[in-house]
Amino acid sequence: IVDPVAGRQVWSPILAIRDTDVVTPLTDRFRVPVVIENDAAATALAVTSRDGRLQEGLVAVLMIGHGVGMGLLSHGGPFPGTHGFSSEIGHVRRQPSGAQCRCGQRGCIEAYLADYALYRDARSIANLPIANHQQPSEEQMTVLVRRAEEGDGGLQRLFDEAGSSLSDAVRTVASVLAPHRIAIAGSGMRGYHLMKASFEAGLRDSLNPSYDPLSRIVIAEGGVDLIVEGMVQLALQRLDAELATGVPVREAG
Template sequence: MSMQTLTPRETARRRLLDALRREGPLARVEIGQQLGMSPASVSELTASLLDEGILVAEEGGDALPGLIRGRPKVRLFFADTLGSVVGVWTGFNRIELRLVDSAGRNRASRHVERPLRNLEAEALMDALADTISAFARDAGAPDVKAIGLACQGYVDTRDGVVAWSPVLGTRDLPLAEGLRQRLGRPVLIENDASAMAFAIAQRDPALRSGRTACLMIGDGVGLGFLVQGELYRGARSGGSEFGHVRLRRSGPQCRCGGRGCIEAFLADYALHRDAQLIDHRPPPASLIPSEAAMGAIVDKARAGDAALLGLFREAGEVLGDAASILIQTLEPDRLVICGPGTRAMDLLRPSFEAALESQTIPALRSLATVQVVESSLDLLTEGVVMQALRELDLDLARLKAA
């Protein structure tokens, strides 16, 4: 991806493309309202983008407010012939893949069970590259322009390095460059909680203003923090490892090697581990329980199992404590609870809300709204696909030499 400075005209093109990527198809008048541009400027920019085949126009629908009654609006959207991107999520010995065309339409998806945890760096990158190549080939997508990859753990997005991940067996992995060399395509990598936060914010315009903290629960516990719809980055351009904040020094074992982390009480593997001790259920085939295994625990708790209800009650308290820490340290406008772990939110909610109210300074608690977004792993690949498409839009915004 080129880092050259954009000219003023290219910057205007980029803003226009970004609005269409964010909001979906828009009419020219709507583009002008979104960007504060004059009708003449919008017409000039869109005319060139249409001529270059970057945008296409579609007529239909009702008249826009203020226009002649019955006159059809003309919405502009991305052409689907500009190439495609592949989104990838790496979990514990599993890979989720998604193919999306340049218009943002899903074309194919795949779930792959493949051993990754014990592979050395080169073998790991070979395995990922082979899996991505096979998926793109089988999906009939020879025009892949970029790959976006979401990974658990501490991800340095600037240098494309996975410094540490609980699902990979190697540290300081130069994943972006390693995959770029193998696939011959630009590779963007992201922490998976940040990827989910970005995807959720793209779906809900209300989350793209102010400060939004997305607390993801599921395989682990992660945090994506957005300011005006853009991901907040740390000193190494990474995200937060909020799930590894220690709550209790003598607490349960966490995957990071420490004890008493938020994740060690709340993640799927922690809940399943404790459920095994309660009702002697068989251990999962891997360290991370399946969705079916977690669903069985939730169903049994809902049926009235007192011990399992107690397990979710304690997890809800931890979730409330975690939310209180976030509100009192970051002062977000909104706190979003998301991720596959929201499957049990009805069981977590009573103790979550009680802990949140009792542990949070009232003046700060009143500043933040809390909402739950039921979400699956699909949002992880959706988030990195959107980011990869935006990077491609940067190249599309550049004026080609005559």
């Protein structure tokens, strides 16, 4: 969780530090303006800029990969709010006393869907190398997906559970916000084809006659590149705003 207005990192399940000023030291060091935002929010900006269907009404963009996050946008722009437009949807609990999440809770959506959770559980049933710093590499996740594709029943069941967890996330978003569209993106989509059946089954089981989330889903391609693209957009927006208001942009030293 970040506060983009104050330029601070507020909380992260993978960092020991809390409430830390990130922007000021970087600005002082490089002598250029610096923007900070949650990776899911950056992904949301990139995804909506690529797809016209996501540029009207309220849109929720779920990002799955290292973790599970969500960015909210209204008519293609950041959803109004003082602390940015990201949400920690991954830390909504789906099963009390369930799988261990790295945030410290048990049973979070992320604990069944994020890369680290899938790989952790896969190692308990398959011969896979240890992940560095508890976070699997892209190569390790690619191997995991391939082995599930090749018919390893235990690994296939992990992806089935991940698909059910993803449907829980979408149902939660649909019930609380009823957005015009729900997009799903991120590096974790490399295994979406293995999750698709259980994901769609989970949504069909909870269809509301007045709101069908399955008909509003948009699957977006891209992983880390979406985060980079979204942050570039934020930086350019900052530059445009400063130029439009006549406030000079500080020169790089």
